[in-house]
Amino acid sequence: MLEATPTPPGRLRRAARELARAALPSVAPILTSLLVCFVAVAALRGGVAVAVDAFLAMTWGAIGDVPRLLEGASVAVLLRPWGESATKAALLTLTGLSVAAAFRVGLFNIGAQGQLMVGALAAAVVGAAVELPAALHGPACLLAAALAGGLYALGPALLKLSRGVHEVISTIMLNWVAVALIENWLVPGPLRAQVGGGNSVAGTAQIHETAELPRLVGEVSRLNAGILLAAGAAVVLWLWLARFVGGYEWRAAGLGPEAARAAGIDVRRTVLRAMLTSGALAGLAGAVLVLGTEQRYPATLGAPYGFDGIAMALIGQGHPLGVLATSTLFGGLRAGGTRMQLFGVHKSFPELIQGLALLLVAARLVWTKLADRWLPAREGGP
Amino acid sequence: MRRVLLGVLVAMSGCKKAQDSKAPAPKEAAATRLVGLVTDIGGRGDQSFNDSALRGLEAWAAGVAFKGGAHAPLPPAAREATIPPELRARVRPVAVKPLVVQSKVQEDYQPNLQLVVDQGAGLVIGVGFALENAVETVAKQNPDARFLLIDSPVLDAKGGLLALKNVRTVIFKEHEGSFLAGALAGLVAKERVGFVGGMEIPLIKKFEAGFKAGVKTTNPSARVLVQYTGSFDNVQHGKQAGADLLSKGAEVVFHAAGSDGSGVIQAVKEARAGGAAVFAIGVDSDQAHLAPEAVLTSMVKRVDLAVWQAAADLEAGALSGGDVIMGLAEGGVTLAPVTLDFPGKAEALAKVEALRAAVVSGALAVPANDEALQTFSPPSH
Numbered sequence: 001m002l003e004a005t006p007t008p009p010g011r012l013r014r015a016a017r018e019l020a021r022a023a024l025p026s027v028a029p030i031l032t033s034l035l036v037c038f039v040a041v042a043a044l045r046g047g048v049a050v051a052v053d054a055f056l057a058m059t060w061g062a063i064g065d066v067p068r069l070l071e072g073a074s075v076a077v078l079l080r081p082w083g084e085s086a087t088k089a090a091l092l093t094l095t096g097l098s099v100a101a102a103f104r105v106g107l108f109n110i111g112a113q114g115q116l117m118v119g120a121l122a123a124a125v126v127g128a129a130v131e132l133p134a135a136l137h138g139p140a141c142l143l144a145a146a147l148a149g150g151l152y153a154l155g156p157a158l159l160k161l162s163r164g165v166h167e168v169i170s171t172i173m174l175n176w177v178a179v180a181l182i183e184n185w186l187v188p189g190p191l192r193a194q195v196g197g198g199n200s201v202a203g204t205a206q207i208h209e210t211a212e213l214p215r216l217v218g219e220v221s222r223l224n225a226g227i228l229l230a231a232g233a234a235v236v237l238w239l240w241l242a243r244f245v246g247g248y249e250w251r252a253a254g255l256g257p258e259a260a261r262a263a264g265i266d267v268r269r270t271v272l273r274a275m276l277t278s279g280a281l282a283g284l285a286g287a288v289l290v291l292g293t294e295q296r297y298p299a300t301l302g303a304p305y306g307f308d309g310i311a312m313a314l315i316g317q318g319h320p321l322g323v324l325a326t327s328t329l330f331g332g333l334r335a336g337g338t339r340m341q342l343f344g345v346h347k348s349f350p351e352l353i354q355g356l357a358l359l360l361v362a363a364r365l366v367w368t369k370l371a372d373r374w375l376p377a378r379e380g381g382p
Numbered sequence: 383m384r385r386v387l388l389g390v391l392v393a394m395s396g397c398k399k400a401q402d403s404k405a406p407a408p409k410e411a412a413a414t415r416l417v418g419l420v421t422d423i424g425g426r427g428d429q430s431f432n433d434s435a436l437r438g439l440e441a442w443a444a445g446v447a448f449k450g451g452a453h454a455p456l457p458p459a460a461r462e463a464t465i466p467p468e469l470r471a472r473v474r475p476v477a478v479k480p481l482v483v484q485s486k487v488q489e490d491y492q493p494n495l496q497l498v499v500d501q502g503a504g505l506v507i508g509v510g511f512a513l514e515n516a517v518e519t520v521a522k523q524n525p526d527a528r529f530l531l532i533d534s535p536v537l538d539a540k541g542g543l544l545a546l547k548n549v550r551t552v553i554f555k556e557h558e559g560s561f562l563a564g565a566l567a568g569l570v571a572k573e574r575v576g577f578v579g580g581m582e583i584p585l586i587k588k589f590e591a592g593f594k595a596g597v598k599t600t601n602p603s604a605r606v607l608v609q610y611t612g613s614f615d616n617v618q619h620g621k622q623a624g625a626d627l628l629s630k631g632a633e634v635v636f637h638a639a640g641s642d643g644s645g646v647i648q649a650v651k652e653a654r655a656g657g658a659a660v661f662a663i664g665v666d667s668d669q670a671h672l673a674p675e676a677v678l679t680s681m682v683k684r685v686d687l688a689v690w691q692a693a694a695d696l697e698a699g700a701l702s703g704g705d706v707i708m709g710l711a712e713g714g715v716t717l718a719p720v721t722l723d724f725p726g727k728a729e730a731l732a733k734v735e736a737l738r739a740a741v742v743s744g745a746l747a748v749p750a751n752d753e754a755l756q757t758f759s760p761p762s763h
Contacts, residue, residue: 188612201514206539289489293489299512300423338483338490342497347484
């Protein structure tokens with residue numbers, strides 16, 4: 001009876017408890033992974049002091065160099081790290097949302113990397129070949145990237161629906177098709193930037209300034225509108241899934257396609273829409289990379305953000321806001337982690353933290369058991 | 383635990399403060415000697431471009447080696463061993479401290495360069511033309527910091543040259559080194575030689591033009607067979623191209639194809655194992671270790687020397703901006719020592735040496751592109 005009429009503070013406390021219960025299977029693995037990596041650095045690189053230095057360097061590299069600011073350095077020491085963290089966070093969020101969107105209808109989209117690449121190329125081509133006023137050019141590039149990514153994901157979805165081809169196989173193979181098509185042919189071949197004087201440049205032609213994502217704090221930092229786009233996408237996807245009939249249909253189709261079909265849901269259409277959305281989000285990630293920092297499709301798109309998206313979706317438990325939070329954290333770790341090289345830590349260390357966290361997230365049962373022990377669903381008891 | 387951590391932090395910040403207030407002047411001097419280097423995504427251990435740059439900074443200039451995540455002093459003899467004999471007298475140790483940051487992905491170039499600038503490096507080195515954009519941006523934002531960009535001039539958005547006061551750029555006259563490689567190939571081969579290029583870009587065209595001119599000089603009747611693989615990172619492409627040229631009768635194959643080139647060398651090695659008297663010529667660094675019995679020589683690009691030179695100039699207070707071009711005369715390109723034996727080796731090497739002298743003295747201009755090659759007339763002897 002007490003539950004029926006909770007007082008406001010009681011309701012608040014219960015909501016906080018629920019949130020903590022839900023977040024524990026993500027937060028605990030991340031903290032454990034950070035701790036393990038701290039111990040590893042301390043053991044391998046000459047003691048706790050070095051590890052503290054390295055982790056502090058990573059922290060300041062992620063959230064801004066607060067100590068130097070206090071020593072009187074310019075505000076750039078704060079803004080530059082923000083820019084780098086936000087750039088990476090935006091990419092991870094968009095690819096994470098891409099994977100999470102497909103998850104919701106029960107599909108495992110491993111092809112975010114390929115969709116990101118075609119999106120990046122579409123943005124680079126529209127950004128360089130088309131001339132438009134600034135108000136239209138950026139959106140046009142984003143639209144082109146989303147379309148390209150979406151269409152690239154449509155193929156596997158159609159194959160799945162018409163022939164039962166498993167999407168894991170088709171999407172992962174299309175990643176390699178994208179590599180061959182774009183990086184082995186189009187970018188070094190027909191789309192290579194033409195410059196005079198026997199100079200060599202890598203990648204496609206530079207995009208026009210009108211196509212660049214606006215920088216939020218001027219030229220001092222690369223902080224750009226990409227992070228706003230990513231955060232907006234997370235909120236929209238969350239609202240869609242939680243508050244709209246269409247989103248409800250996605251979830252129903254994901255939880256049990258037969259039951260959904262029996263309930264009158266057009267599962268076919270639902271899957272197609274989700275896959276299009278998934279591809280479009282990955283394509284947008286490619287656009288953020290090209291329009292935000294690179295200004296062209298580079299010779300090779302080194303970073304496997306599409307695959308990182310799988311990790312983000314899993315650690316964020318497929319919840320759009322969980323993906324946003326996870327990606328923000330790992331975006332910061334990635335950006336700041338570079339600085340650990342100053343203390344002899346290998347450049348791949350942030351990925352190591354991420355991989356370990358993913359491994360620990362997979363041990364979900366452990367964390368839900370712990371959650372039951374520490375934060376039982378109901379207070380007190382009967 | 384938390385208290386211990388806090389204690390450590392306080393102690394550390396205390397130390398830092400004390401240093402700062404005690405001796406600001408030495409810190410200033412030390413800061414100018416810090417030399418930062420940002421690799422491209424190839425990174426440490428690429429056996430080629432990045433490793434060459436790192437050698438110039440770490441072994442040649444600073445006299446240290448990178449082991450277990452830290453720099454340790456290198457014994458003088460070990461340092462000496464990394465320097466080719468002809469440069470040993472010139473390449474002296476320089477009082478610099480290397481700070482190496484590797485790039486995981488290309489969007490890290492810019493923050494990594496900025497990071498090194500923020501550490502107070504007196505010189506920041508960007509390795510490879512992929513860093514051109516990033517060096518340009520960071521150099522503009524930090525007009526007081528000084529930069530060295532390897533293998534590309536600074537270009538504006540349209541591809542035109544852009545002069546920045548605080549940037550020195552180094553490009554190499556690959557055609558001059560390739561000319562000597564071609565001259566040697568022409569002397570070793572009777573009728574046909576081969577050239578395998580990576581992507582068909584102006585940079586690689588320079589190799590081709592120089593190589594053809596060299597062959598034309600020493601063996602005017604020989605044909606040069608050319609094939610491009612279209613990539614720099616596909617060993618299999620290189621192997622196919624190499625095998626193809628060998629089947630068409632090429633006796634010596636020169637490659638300028640990055641990692642594809644190991645495939646070319648592999649193809650030559652296998653042909654030799656099958657009894658054919660064929661040779662490969664490597665590129666960028668001395669590639670003899672890939673197949674000691676098959677690699678005749680290599681067209682070496684001395685990125686290490688360019689890096690060392692900048693560090694030495696920094697120490698001497700003579701680090702100027704501008705575009706530096708390093709050819710045979712400057713020691714920027716050269717042929718690796720020829721250790722294999724072939725008939726008439728002594729005369730051939732003497733002839734190549736004479737051609738080198740002619741290029742160095744300026745008596746002989748080596749063509750750097752197709753048009754110049756058309757009008758190139760070999761020196762008479």
